[in-house]
Amino acid sequence: xxxxxxxxxxxxxxxxxxxxxxxxxxxxxxxxxxxxxxxxxxxxxxxxxxxxxxxxxxxxxxxxxxxxxxxxxxxxxxxxxxxxxxxxxxxxxxxxxxxxxxxxxxxxxxxxxxxxxxxxxxxxxxxxxxxxxxxxxxxxxxxxxxxxxxxxxxxxxxxxxxxxxxxxxxxxxxxxxxxxxxxxxxxxxxxxxxxxxxxxxxxxxxxxxxxxxxxxxxxxxxxxxxxxxxxxxxxxxxxxxxxxxxxxxxxxxxxxxxxxxxxxxxxxxxxxxxxxxxxxxxxxxxxxxxxxxxxxxxxxxxxxxxxxxxxxxxxxxxxxxxxxxxxxxxxxxxxxxxxxx
Amino acid sequence: xxxxxxxxxxxxxxxxxxxxxxxxxxxxxxxxxxxxxxxxxxxxxxxxxxxxxxxxxxxxxxxxxxxxxxxxxxxxxxxxxxxxxxxxxxxxxxxxxxxxxxxxxxxxxxxxxxxxxxxxxxxxxxxxxxxxxxxxxxxxxxxxxxxxxxxxxxxxxxxxxxxxxx
Numbered sequence: 303x304x305x306x307x308x309x310x311x312x313x314x315x316x317x318x319x320x321x322x323x324x325x326x327x328x329x330x331x332x333x334x335x336x337x338x339x340x341x342x343x344x345x346x347x348x349x350x351x352x353x354x355x356x357x358x359x360x361x362x363x364x365x366x367x368x369x370x371x372x373x374x375x376x377x378x379x380x381x382x383x384x385x386x387x388x389x390x391x392x393x394x395x396x397x398x399x400x401x402x403x404x405x406x407x408x409x410x411x412x413x414x415x416x417x418x419x420x421x422x423x424x425x426x427x428x429x430x431x432x433x434x435x436x437x438x439x440x441x442x443x444x445x446x447x448x449x450x451x452x453x454x455x456x457x458x459x460x461x462x463x464x465x466x467x468x469x470x471x472x473x474x475x476x477x478x479x480x481x482x483x484x485x486x487x488x489x490x491x492x493x494x495x496x497x498x499x500x501x502x503x504x505x506x507x508x509x510x511x512x513x514x515x516x517x518x519x520x521x522x523x524x525x526x527x528x529x530x531x532x533x534x535x536x537x538x539x540x541x542x543x544x545x546x547x548x549x550x551x552x553x554x555x556x557x558x559x560x561x562x563x564x565x566x567x568x569x570x571x572x573x574x575x576x577x578x579x580x581x582x583x584x585x586x587x588x589x590x591x592x593x594x595x596x597x598x599x600x601x602x603x604x605x606x607x608x609x610x611x612x613x614x615x616x617x618x619x620x621x622x623x624x625x626x627x628x629x630x631x632x633x634x635x636x637x638x639x640x641x642x643x
Numbered sequence: 644x645x646x647x648x649x650x651x652x653x654x655x656x657x658x659x660x661x662x663x664x665x666x667x668x669x670x671x672x673x674x675x676x677x678x679x680x681x682x683x684x685x686x687x688x689x690x691x692x693x694x695x696x697x698x699x700x701x702x703x704x705x706x707x708x709x710x711x712x713x714x715x716x717x718x719x720x721x722x723x724x725x726x727x728x729x730x731x732x733x734x735x736x737x738x739x740x741x742x743x744x745x746x747x748x749x750x751x752x753x754x755x756x757x758x759x760x761x762x763x764x765x766x767x768x769x770x771x772x773x774x775x776x777x778x779x780x781x782x783x784x785x786x787x788x789x790x791x792x793x794x795x796x797x798x799x800x801x802x803x804x805x806x807x808x809x
Contacts, residue, residue, distance in 0.1 A: 373745050374767075374783040381752045384760060388768035395804040399776050399797050400785045 375403045382407055662686070663698040664709060671706030672698070673713055679720045683712075684755035704750045708743070711736055712750050715759045733758075737766040741783060775808045 374382070386394050386407065398405045660677040664686075680699075681687045689695040701709060718724060718732040736759075737744060744767050751759035771779050780787060789797065798805055 372784050372786045373742060375785055377745065377749065378752070381748055381760075381764075384752075385748065385764040385767045385771075388765045389772055392804045393768075393772045395801045396776050396808070397771065397779070398801060399789075399794060399805075400780055401788050402793075403788075404785070405797055 372401075375401060379407065662690075662695070664713070665698050665700050666704055666706040666709045667700050667702040668705045671709065673706075673709060675713055675716070676720070679713065679716045682716045682719060682756055682758075684757075686754065701754075703753065705746065708746045708750050711739075711743075711747055712754060712756065712759065716756065719758060733762045737762050741767070741770065777809070 377385075386397065389397075397407070661674050662677050662680045663672050663674050664680060665672045677690070681690065686695065686699060689699065704712070715733070715736050718729060718736075724732070737747070739747065744763055748760065748763040748767060751763055770782060774782075779785065787794070
Protein backbone atom coordinates (compact mmCIF):
# COMPACT_ATOMS: atom_id res chain seq x y z
CA UNK A 303 0.00 0.00 0.00
CA UNK A 304 1.15 3.33 -0.90
CA UNK A 305 1.39 4.95 2.45
CA UNK A 306 3.92 7.53 1.40
CA UNK A 307 1.54 9.26 -0.92
CA UNK A 308 -1.00 9.79 1.78
CA UNK A 309 -3.85 8.47 -0.29
CA UNK A 310 -3.26 4.93 0.47
CA UNK A 311 -6.57 3.55 -0.64
CA UNK A 312 -6.48 5.23 -3.97
CA UNK A 313 -2.92 4.36 -4.70
CA UNK A 314 -3.50 0.84 -3.75
CA UNK A 315 -6.43 0.73 -6.01
CA UNK A 316 -4.29 1.92 -8.83
CA UNK A 317 -1.68 -0.59 -8.01
CA UNK A 318 -4.08 -3.45 -8.04
CA UNK A 319 -5.61 -2.25 -11.20
CA UNK A 320 -2.22 -2.09 -12.75
CA UNK A 321 -1.43 -5.59 -11.74
CA UNK A 322 -4.64 -6.96 -13.03
CA UNK A 323 -5.25 -4.73 -15.93
CA UNK A 324 -1.94 -4.30 -17.63
CA UNK A 325 -2.01 -6.34 -20.75
CA UNK A 326 0.94 -8.45 -21.36
CA UNK A 327 1.98 -10.46 -24.34
CA UNK A 328 1.53 -14.16 -24.13
CA UNK A 329 4.96 -15.43 -23.58
CA UNK A 330 4.95 -18.43 -25.76
CA UNK A 331 1.82 -20.29 -26.37
CA UNK A 332 -0.99 -19.51 -28.67
CA UNK A 333 -3.91 -20.49 -26.66
CA UNK A 334 -7.51 -20.04 -27.12
CA UNK A 335 -8.79 -17.07 -25.32
CA UNK A 336 -9.29 -19.02 -22.21
CA UNK A 337 -11.95 -17.93 -19.84
CA UNK A 338 -10.89 -18.22 -16.23
CA UNK A 339 -10.49 -21.87 -15.44
CA UNK A 340 -13.87 -23.47 -15.24
CA UNK A 341 -13.16 -25.18 -12.00
CA UNK A 342 -13.34 -22.26 -9.65
CA UNK A 343 -16.21 -23.71 -7.68
CA UNK A 344 -14.63 -27.05 -7.41
CA UNK A 345 -11.08 -25.96 -6.94
CA UNK A 346 -11.16 -22.65 -5.21
CA UNK A 347 -7.49 -22.25 -5.73
CA UNK A 348 -7.30 -19.31 -8.05
CA UNK A 349 -6.54 -15.71 -7.60
CA UNK A 350 -9.24 -14.51 -5.24
CA UNK A 351 -8.96 -17.21 -2.65
CA UNK A 352 -5.36 -18.08 -3.06
CA UNK A 353 -4.36 -16.11 -0.04
CA UNK A 354 -6.36 -18.46 2.07
CA UNK A 355 -4.05 -21.31 1.57
CA UNK A 356 -0.79 -20.05 0.26
CA UNK A 357 0.84 -19.39 3.52
CA UNK A 358 4.46 -18.56 3.95
CA UNK A 359 6.88 -21.37 4.47
CA UNK A 360 4.62 -24.37 4.19
CA UNK A 361 5.95 -26.82 6.70
CA UNK A 362 5.60 -30.54 6.69
CA UNK A 363 2.09 -30.47 8.08
CA UNK A 364 0.87 -27.93 5.63
CA UNK A 365 2.32 -29.85 2.76
CA UNK A 366 0.57 -32.98 3.78
CA UNK A 367 -2.74 -31.15 4.05
CA UNK A 368 -2.13 -29.38 0.79
CA UNK A 369 -1.52 -32.66 -0.94
CA UNK A 370 -5.16 -33.45 -0.44
CA UNK A 371 -5.95 -30.56 -2.64
CA UNK A 372 -5.51 -30.88 -6.31
CA UNK A 373 -3.47 -27.74 -6.60
CA UNK A 374 -1.95 -28.48 -9.96
CA UNK A 375 -5.32 -29.02 -11.60
CA UNK A 376 -6.36 -25.64 -10.26
CA UNK A 377 -3.68 -23.86 -12.19
CA UNK A 378 -4.97 -21.64 -14.97
CA UNK A 379 -5.11 -23.22 -18.40
CA UNK A 380 -2.28 -21.22 -19.81
CA UNK A 381 0.07 -22.11 -16.97
CA UNK A 382 -0.77 -25.78 -17.22
CA UNK A 383 -0.31 -25.66 -20.94
CA UNK A 384 3.08 -24.08 -20.49
CA UNK A 385 4.06 -26.89 -18.18
CA UNK A 386 2.73 -29.50 -20.55
CA UNK A 387 4.59 -27.97 -23.44
CA UNK A 388 7.79 -29.15 -21.81
CA UNK A 389 6.69 -32.75 -22.13
CA UNK A 390 7.04 -35.03 -25.05
CA UNK A 391 3.87 -35.67 -26.94
CA UNK A 392 3.68 -39.06 -25.36
CA UNK A 393 3.86 -37.78 -21.80
CA UNK A 394 1.53 -34.99 -22.71
CA UNK A 395 -1.11 -37.27 -24.10
CA UNK A 396 -0.78 -39.53 -21.09
CA UNK A 397 -1.90 -36.73 -18.82
CA UNK A 398 -5.33 -36.83 -20.44
CA UNK A 399 -6.14 -39.82 -18.30
CA UNK A 400 -5.39 -38.07 -15.00
CA UNK A 401 -8.80 -36.50 -14.65
CA UNK A 402 -11.50 -34.80 -16.70
CA UNK A 403 -9.81 -31.47 -16.25
CA UNK A 404 -6.71 -32.82 -17.96
CA UNK A 405 -8.58 -34.44 -20.73
CA UNK A 406 -9.96 -31.08 -21.63
CA UNK A 407 -6.45 -29.68 -21.72
CA UNK A 408 -5.30 -32.42 -23.98
CA UNK A 409 -8.16 -31.75 -26.34
CA UNK A 410 -7.00 -28.17 -26.74
CA UNK A 411 -3.66 -29.40 -27.88
CA UNK A 412 -4.05 -28.47 -31.50
CA UNK A 413 -4.36 -24.84 -30.52
CA UNK A 414 -0.98 -24.81 -28.97
CA UNK A 415 2.26 -23.81 -30.41
CA UNK A 416 4.68 -26.50 -29.44
CA UNK A 417 8.37 -26.57 -29.43
CA UNK A 418 9.31 -29.33 -31.77
CA UNK A 419 12.38 -30.40 -29.89
CA UNK A 420 10.59 -30.97 -26.65
CA UNK A 421 8.34 -33.33 -28.51
CA UNK A 422 10.82 -34.79 -30.74
CA UNK A 423 12.82 -37.41 -28.94
CA UNK A 424 16.24 -36.09 -29.63
CA UNK A 425 18.15 -33.00 -28.92
CA UNK A 426 19.49 -30.34 -31.14
CA UNK A 427 19.97 -27.22 -29.20
CA UNK A 428 18.53 -24.14 -30.76
CA UNK A 429 18.65 -25.51 -34.25
CA UNK A 430 15.82 -25.04 -36.61
CA UNK A 431 16.56 -28.33 -38.14
CA UNK A 432 17.11 -31.42 -36.10
CA UNK A 433 19.90 -32.88 -38.05
CA UNK A 434 21.09 -36.29 -37.12
CA UNK A 435 24.31 -37.14 -38.76
CA UNK A 436 25.83 -39.99 -36.88
CA UNK A 437 23.48 -42.80 -36.17
CA UNK A 438 25.83 -44.45 -33.74
CA UNK A 439 25.93 -41.45 -31.48
CA UNK A 440 22.28 -40.66 -31.66
CA UNK A 441 20.85 -44.07 -31.64
CA UNK A 442 19.79 -44.23 -28.05
CA UNK A 443 18.56 -40.69 -27.95
CA UNK A 444 16.62 -41.18 -31.06
CA UNK A 445 14.73 -44.16 -29.95
CA UNK A 446 14.10 -43.38 -26.36
CA UNK A 447 15.95 -40.23 -25.39
CA UNK A 448 14.03 -37.58 -23.69
CA UNK A 449 15.79 -34.34 -24.21
CA UNK A 450 14.82 -30.77 -24.46
CA UNK A 451 15.94 -27.59 -25.98
CA UNK A 452 15.09 -23.94 -25.82
CA UNK A 453 14.23 -23.29 -29.39
CA UNK A 454 10.66 -22.49 -28.56
CA UNK A 455 10.13 -20.25 -31.52
CA UNK A 456 10.38 -22.99 -34.05
CA UNK A 457 7.70 -22.35 -36.56
CA UNK A 458 8.87 -24.09 -39.63
CA UNK A 459 10.24 -27.25 -38.32
CA UNK A 460 11.89 -29.75 -40.44
CA UNK A 461 13.81 -32.83 -39.67
CA UNK A 462 16.42 -34.42 -41.76
CA UNK A 463 17.85 -37.80 -41.06
CA UNK A 464 20.81 -38.78 -43.12
CA UNK A 465 23.62 -41.27 -43.05
CA UNK A 466 22.48 -42.97 -39.92
CA UNK A 467 23.56 -46.43 -40.80
CA UNK A 468 23.09 -47.77 -37.32
CA UNK A 469 19.90 -46.01 -36.56
CA UNK A 470 17.42 -48.80 -36.18
CA UNK A 471 14.31 -47.04 -35.14
CA UNK A 472 12.90 -43.60 -35.57
CA UNK A 473 9.81 -42.44 -33.84
CA UNK A 474 8.61 -38.97 -34.46
CA UNK A 475 6.25 -37.06 -32.25
CA UNK A 476 6.39 -33.49 -33.33
CA UNK A 477 3.40 -31.29 -33.54
CA UNK A 478 5.07 -28.58 -35.56
CA UNK A 479 6.92 -30.83 -37.89
CA UNK A 480 6.14 -29.89 -41.46
CA UNK A 481 8.90 -31.56 -43.39
CA UNK A 482 10.61 -34.84 -42.90
CA UNK A 483 13.54 -35.91 -45.00
CA UNK A 484 15.11 -39.25 -44.72
CA UNK A 485 18.01 -40.61 -46.63
CA UNK A 486 20.78 -43.14 -46.59
CA UNK A 487 19.67 -44.99 -43.52
CA UNK A 488 19.02 -48.60 -42.79
CA UNK A 489 16.40 -47.86 -40.25
CA UNK A 490 14.08 -50.74 -39.74
CA UNK A 491 11.18 -48.97 -38.23
CA UNK A 492 9.90 -45.54 -38.89
CA UNK A 493 6.81 -44.34 -37.19
CA UNK A 494 4.93 -41.10 -36.84
CA UNK A 495 2.71 -41.34 -33.79
CA UNK A 496 1.86 -37.68 -33.87
CA UNK A 497 2.77 -35.34 -36.65
CA UNK A 498 -0.34 -33.25 -37.28
CA UNK A 499 1.31 -30.66 -39.47
CA UNK A 500 3.49 -32.92 -41.50
CA UNK A 501 3.08 -31.88 -45.09
CA UNK A 502 6.14 -32.93 -46.90
CA UNK A 503 7.88 -36.22 -46.59
CA UNK A 504 10.88 -37.18 -48.53
CA UNK A 505 12.53 -40.57 -48.49
CA UNK A 506 15.73 -41.27 -50.23
CA UNK A 507 16.41 -44.94 -50.22
CA UNK A 508 19.73 -45.83 -51.64
CA UNK A 509 20.09 -49.20 -50.10
CA UNK A 510 18.20 -52.02 -51.65
CA UNK A 511 17.66 -53.81 -48.42
CA UNK A 512 16.00 -50.94 -46.69
CA UNK A 513 13.46 -50.10 -49.29
CA UNK A 514 10.59 -52.47 -48.73
CA UNK A 515 11.32 -52.68 -45.08
CA UNK A 516 10.94 -49.01 -44.49
CA UNK A 517 8.07 -48.34 -46.76
CA UNK A 518 6.53 -51.49 -45.48
CA UNK A 519 6.61 -50.08 -41.98
CA UNK A 520 5.36 -46.62 -42.70
CA UNK A 521 1.90 -47.55 -43.87
CA UNK A 522 1.66 -49.80 -40.88
CA UNK A 523 2.48 -47.02 -38.49
CA UNK A 524 0.34 -44.40 -40.11
CA UNK A 525 -2.98 -46.02 -39.18
CA UNK A 526 -2.01 -45.10 -35.66
CA UNK A 527 -2.45 -41.59 -36.81
CA UNK A 528 -5.90 -42.33 -37.99
CA UNK A 529 -6.93 -43.36 -34.55
CA UNK A 530 -5.50 -40.16 -33.20
CA UNK A 531 -7.47 -38.21 -35.74
CA UNK A 532 -10.62 -39.78 -34.51
CA UNK A 533 -9.94 -38.64 -31.01
CA UNK A 534 -9.71 -35.08 -32.25
CA UNK A 535 -6.38 -34.93 -30.66
CA UNK A 536 -4.47 -34.60 -33.78
CA UNK A 537 -5.02 -34.52 -37.45
CA UNK A 538 -2.07 -36.27 -38.85
CA UNK A 539 -3.02 -36.99 -42.38
CA UNK A 540 -2.00 -33.70 -43.83
CA UNK A 541 0.77 -34.95 -45.95
CA UNK A 542 0.54 -32.97 -49.15
CA UNK A 543 3.77 -33.71 -50.76
CA UNK A 544 5.58 -36.99 -50.79
CA UNK A 545 8.86 -37.65 -52.44
CA UNK A 546 10.31 -41.07 -52.82
CA UNK A 547 13.78 -41.54 -54.12
CA UNK A 548 14.45 -45.08 -55.04
CA UNK A 549 18.01 -46.22 -55.32
CA UNK A 550 17.51 -49.49 -57.05
CA UNK A 551 15.67 -49.84 -60.32
CA UNK A 552 14.68 -53.39 -59.70
CA UNK A 553 11.65 -53.09 -57.56
CA UNK A 554 9.04 -55.62 -58.30
CA UNK A 555 7.12 -54.74 -55.17
CA UNK A 556 6.89 -51.03 -55.79
CA UNK A 557 3.17 -50.89 -56.36
CA UNK A 558 2.44 -53.10 -53.40
CA UNK A 559 4.58 -51.01 -51.17
CA UNK A 560 3.56 -47.55 -52.26
CA UNK A 561 -0.15 -48.06 -52.58
CA UNK A 562 -0.86 -48.43 -48.87
CA UNK A 563 1.18 -45.34 -48.27
CA UNK A 564 -0.87 -43.37 -50.71
CA UNK A 565 -4.09 -44.61 -49.25
CA UNK A 566 -3.33 -43.09 -45.89
CA UNK A 567 -2.47 -39.75 -47.39
CA UNK A 568 -5.87 -38.53 -48.54
CA UNK A 569 -4.72 -34.96 -49.00
CA UNK A 570 -1.72 -35.81 -51.05
CA UNK A 571 -1.35 -33.34 -53.87
CA UNK A 572 2.01 -34.07 -55.22
CA UNK A 573 3.91 -37.28 -55.49
CA UNK A 574 7.43 -37.21 -56.77
CA UNK A 575 8.72 -40.62 -57.45
CA UNK A 576 12.30 -40.54 -58.56
CA UNK A 577 13.80 -43.67 -59.95
CA UNK A 578 17.26 -44.01 -61.37
CA UNK A 579 17.62 -43.96 -65.11
CA UNK A 580 17.00 -47.51 -66.12
CA UNK A 581 20.10 -49.43 -66.97
CA UNK A 582 18.77 -52.80 -67.69
CA UNK A 583 15.09 -52.18 -68.05
CA UNK A 584 15.30 -52.05 -71.78
CA UNK A 585 13.07 -54.74 -73.14
CA UNK A 586 11.57 -56.98 -70.56
CA UNK A 587 9.98 -54.19 -68.71
CA UNK A 588 8.30 -55.45 -65.64
CA UNK A 589 5.02 -53.80 -64.94
CA UNK A 590 5.99 -52.71 -61.50
CA UNK A 591 9.44 -51.69 -62.42
CA UNK A 592 8.53 -48.13 -63.19
CA UNK A 593 10.52 -46.74 -66.01
CA UNK A 594 9.22 -43.38 -65.20
CA UNK A 595 12.26 -41.50 -64.15
CA UNK A 596 10.21 -38.82 -62.64
CA UNK A 597 6.64 -39.23 -61.84
CA UNK A 598 5.37 -35.88 -60.95
CA UNK A 599 1.77 -36.15 -60.08
CA UNK A 600 -0.49 -33.40 -59.04
CA UNK A 601 -3.44 -35.37 -58.01
CA UNK A 602 -5.86 -32.93 -56.50
CA UNK A 603 -8.60 -35.45 -56.59
CA UNK A 604 -8.57 -36.46 -60.18
CA UNK A 605 -6.96 -33.22 -61.18
CA UNK A 606 -4.25 -32.67 -63.68
CA UNK A 607 -1.33 -34.95 -63.51
CA UNK A 608 1.94 -34.85 -65.18
CA UNK A 609 3.99 -37.94 -65.66
CA UNK A 610 7.36 -37.88 -67.16
CA UNK A 611 9.16 -40.89 -68.43
CA UNK A 612 12.60 -40.98 -69.86
CA UNK A 613 12.17 -44.43 -71.23
CA UNK A 614 11.12 -44.43 -74.82
CA UNK A 615 9.93 -48.01 -74.57
CA UNK A 616 7.07 -46.87 -72.42
CA UNK A 617 4.27 -45.38 -74.34
CA UNK A 618 1.70 -43.07 -72.88
CA UNK A 619 -0.88 -45.79 -72.39
CA UNK A 620 1.51 -48.04 -70.57
CA UNK A 621 2.50 -45.30 -68.22
CA UNK A 622 -1.05 -44.31 -67.64
CA UNK A 623 -1.94 -47.84 -66.75
CA UNK A 624 1.02 -48.11 -64.47
CA UNK A 625 0.11 -44.97 -62.65
CA UNK A 626 -3.43 -46.17 -62.35
CA UNK A 627 -2.19 -49.40 -60.84
CA UNK A 628 -0.06 -47.43 -58.52
CA UNK A 629 -2.81 -45.22 -57.30
CA UNK A 630 -5.53 -47.82 -57.37
CA UNK A 631 -8.71 -46.23 -56.18
CA UNK A 632 -7.22 -42.76 -56.31
CA UNK A 633 -8.30 -42.69 -59.88
CA UNK A 634 -6.51 -40.77 -62.50
CA UNK A 635 -8.08 -38.12 -64.62
CA UNK A 636 -8.32 -38.83 -68.28
CA UNK A 637 -6.98 -35.35 -68.76
CA UNK A 638 -3.79 -36.09 -66.97
CA UNK A 639 -0.85 -35.14 -69.00
CA UNK A 640 1.67 -37.82 -69.70
CA UNK A 641 4.97 -37.00 -71.23
CA UNK A 642 7.49 -39.43 -72.56
CA UNK A 643 10.87 -37.84 -72.98
CA UNK B 644 16.91 -2.53 -17.93
CA UNK B 645 16.20 -0.90 -21.25
CA UNK B 646 13.62 1.46 -19.89
CA UNK B 647 15.58 2.38 -16.81
CA UNK B 648 17.05 5.63 -18.12
CA UNK B 649 13.62 6.83 -19.05
CA UNK B 650 12.37 6.22 -15.58
CA UNK B 651 15.36 7.80 -14.03
CA UNK B 652 14.45 11.04 -15.67
CA UNK B 653 11.34 11.13 -13.56
CA UNK B 654 13.11 9.97 -10.47
CA UNK B 655 13.57 12.68 -7.94
CA UNK B 656 16.60 11.08 -6.40
CA UNK B 657 19.69 10.69 -8.56
CA UNK B 658 20.73 7.45 -6.83
CA UNK B 659 19.60 4.01 -7.89
CA UNK B 660 15.88 3.82 -7.88
CA UNK B 661 14.24 1.13 -5.84
CA UNK B 662 10.78 -0.30 -5.70
CA UNK B 663 9.11 -1.90 -2.76
CA UNK B 664 7.14 -5.03 -3.45
CA UNK B 665 4.69 -6.02 -0.82
CA UNK B 666 3.09 -9.42 -0.51
CA UNK B 667 -0.58 -8.87 0.19
CA UNK B 668 -0.79 -12.28 1.77
CA UNK B 669 1.47 -11.75 4.71
CA UNK B 670 2.41 -8.09 4.27
CA UNK B 671 6.09 -8.81 3.86
CA UNK B 672 7.88 -6.03 2.04
CA UNK B 673 10.87 -6.33 -0.23
CA UNK B 674 12.95 -3.42 -1.41
CA UNK B 675 14.49 -4.15 -4.76
CA UNK B 676 16.37 -2.15 -7.36
CA UNK B 677 14.04 -1.06 -10.04
CA UNK B 678 15.96 -2.73 -12.83
CA UNK B 679 15.66 -6.00 -10.95
CA UNK B 680 11.92 -5.69 -10.49
CA UNK B 681 11.36 -4.60 -14.07
CA UNK B 682 12.11 -8.10 -15.28
CA UNK B 683 8.53 -8.67 -14.39
CA UNK B 684 6.58 -7.48 -17.40
CA UNK B 685 3.59 -6.91 -15.15
CA UNK B 686 5.54 -4.57 -12.93
CA UNK B 687 7.21 -2.95 -15.88
CA UNK B 688 3.84 -2.21 -17.42
CA UNK B 689 2.70 -0.68 -14.17
CA UNK B 690 5.78 1.47 -13.88
CA UNK B 691 5.63 2.48 -17.53
CA UNK B 692 2.03 3.47 -17.29
CA UNK B 693 2.69 5.33 -14.07
CA UNK B 694 0.26 3.23 -12.12
CA UNK B 695 2.89 2.05 -9.67
CA UNK B 696 3.35 3.80 -6.41
CA UNK B 697 6.45 3.51 -4.29
CA UNK B 698 5.06 0.37 -2.82
CA UNK B 699 3.72 -2.13 -5.26
CA UNK B 700 1.20 -4.47 -3.73
CA UNK B 701 1.47 -8.00 -5.00
CA UNK B 702 -1.70 -9.91 -4.37
CA UNK B 703 -1.87 -13.70 -4.24
CA UNK B 704 1.86 -14.20 -3.79
CA UNK B 705 3.26 -15.02 -0.40
CA UNK B 706 6.40 -13.44 0.95
CA UNK B 707 8.23 -16.72 0.73
CA UNK B 708 7.47 -17.08 -2.94
CA UNK B 709 8.10 -13.43 -3.63
CA UNK B 710 11.54 -13.83 -2.08
CA UNK B 711 12.31 -16.62 -4.53
CA UNK B 712 11.05 -14.54 -7.43
CA UNK B 713 13.24 -11.64 -6.38
CA UNK B 714 16.21 -13.92 -5.98
CA UNK B 715 15.67 -15.07 -9.53
CA UNK B 716 15.36 -11.52 -10.83
CA UNK B 717 18.48 -10.43 -8.99
CA UNK B 718 20.48 -13.27 -10.46
CA UNK B 719 19.32 -12.46 -13.93
CA UNK B 720 19.85 -8.74 -13.56
CA UNK B 721 23.49 -9.29 -12.78
CA UNK B 722 25.32 -8.56 -16.01
CA UNK B 723 28.47 -10.37 -14.93
CA UNK B 724 26.72 -13.68 -14.27
CA UNK B 725 27.76 -16.35 -16.71
CA UNK B 726 25.25 -18.64 -18.29
CA UNK B 727 26.51 -21.50 -16.17
CA UNK B 728 26.13 -19.49 -13.00
CA UNK B 729 22.59 -18.64 -13.96
CA UNK B 730 21.74 -22.22 -14.72
CA UNK B 731 23.04 -23.30 -11.35
CA UNK B 732 21.23 -20.51 -9.59
CA UNK B 733 17.99 -21.35 -11.39
CA UNK B 734 18.37 -24.98 -10.44
CA UNK B 735 18.75 -23.92 -6.84
CA UNK B 736 15.63 -21.80 -6.96
CA UNK B 737 13.45 -24.53 -8.38
CA UNK B 738 14.82 -27.25 -6.11
CA UNK B 739 11.68 -27.07 -4.03
CA UNK B 740 8.78 -29.27 -3.14
CA UNK B 741 6.00 -29.56 -5.65
CA UNK B 742 3.62 -27.18 -3.89
CA UNK B 743 6.19 -24.43 -3.69
CA UNK B 744 6.82 -24.97 -7.37
CA UNK B 745 3.15 -24.59 -8.13
CA UNK B 746 3.05 -21.33 -6.19
CA UNK B 747 6.16 -20.23 -7.98
CA UNK B 748 4.81 -20.99 -11.42
CA UNK B 749 1.66 -19.06 -10.59
CA UNK B 750 3.74 -16.14 -9.39
CA UNK B 751 5.91 -16.22 -12.49
CA UNK B 752 2.83 -16.26 -14.63
CA UNK B 753 1.18 -13.46 -12.74
CA UNK B 754 4.25 -11.28 -12.71
CA UNK B 755 4.99 -12.33 -16.26
CA UNK B 756 8.60 -13.31 -15.90
CA UNK B 757 9.16 -15.52 -18.87
CA UNK B 758 12.43 -17.12 -17.82
CA UNK B 759 11.16 -18.04 -14.39
CA UNK B 760 7.94 -19.37 -15.85
CA UNK B 761 9.97 -21.60 -18.10
CA UNK B 762 12.39 -23.00 -15.54
CA UNK B 763 9.57 -23.65 -13.12
CA UNK B 764 7.36 -25.25 -15.73
CA UNK B 765 10.26 -27.34 -16.86
CA UNK B 766 10.89 -28.50 -13.32
CA UNK B 767 7.26 -29.46 -12.85
CA UNK B 768 7.19 -31.17 -16.21
CA UNK B 769 10.25 -33.14 -15.15
CA UNK B 770 8.26 -34.65 -12.34
CA UNK B 771 5.57 -35.75 -14.76
CA UNK B 772 7.67 -37.19 -17.53
CA UNK B 773 8.17 -40.88 -17.99
CA UNK B 774 5.98 -41.71 -15.03
CA UNK B 775 2.87 -43.84 -15.08
CA UNK B 776 -0.17 -41.62 -14.69
CA UNK B 777 -1.01 -43.29 -11.40
CA UNK B 778 2.24 -41.96 -9.97
CA UNK B 779 1.60 -38.52 -11.39
CA UNK B 780 -1.78 -38.48 -9.69
CA UNK B 781 -0.18 -39.40 -6.42
CA UNK B 782 2.64 -36.89 -6.62
CA UNK B 783 0.40 -33.99 -7.46
CA UNK B 784 -2.67 -35.12 -5.62
CA UNK B 785 -4.72 -35.09 -8.77
CA UNK B 786 -8.20 -36.23 -8.00
CA UNK B 787 -9.39 -38.82 -10.46
CA UNK B 788 -12.96 -38.00 -11.36
CA UNK B 789 -13.32 -40.54 -14.11
CA UNK B 790 -15.37 -43.62 -13.65
CA UNK B 791 -13.29 -46.71 -14.36
CA UNK B 792 -15.13 -47.07 -17.68
CA UNK B 793 -14.44 -43.49 -18.68
CA UNK B 794 -10.84 -43.81 -17.74
CA UNK B 795 -10.46 -46.96 -19.79
CA UNK B 796 -12.08 -45.20 -22.76
CA UNK B 797 -9.74 -42.22 -22.58
CA UNK B 798 -6.84 -44.51 -22.26
CA UNK B 799 -7.91 -46.57 -25.21
CA UNK B 800 -8.15 -43.41 -27.29
CA UNK B 801 -4.50 -42.73 -26.75
CA UNK B 802 -3.38 -46.29 -26.71
CA UNK B 803 -0.02 -45.58 -28.25
CA UNK B 804 1.02 -43.22 -25.48
CA UNK B 805 0.49 -45.82 -22.82
CA UNK B 806 2.61 -48.45 -24.44
CA UNK B 807 4.80 -49.92 -21.76
CA UNK B 808 2.87 -48.35 -18.90
CA UNK B 809 0.67 -50.11 -16.38
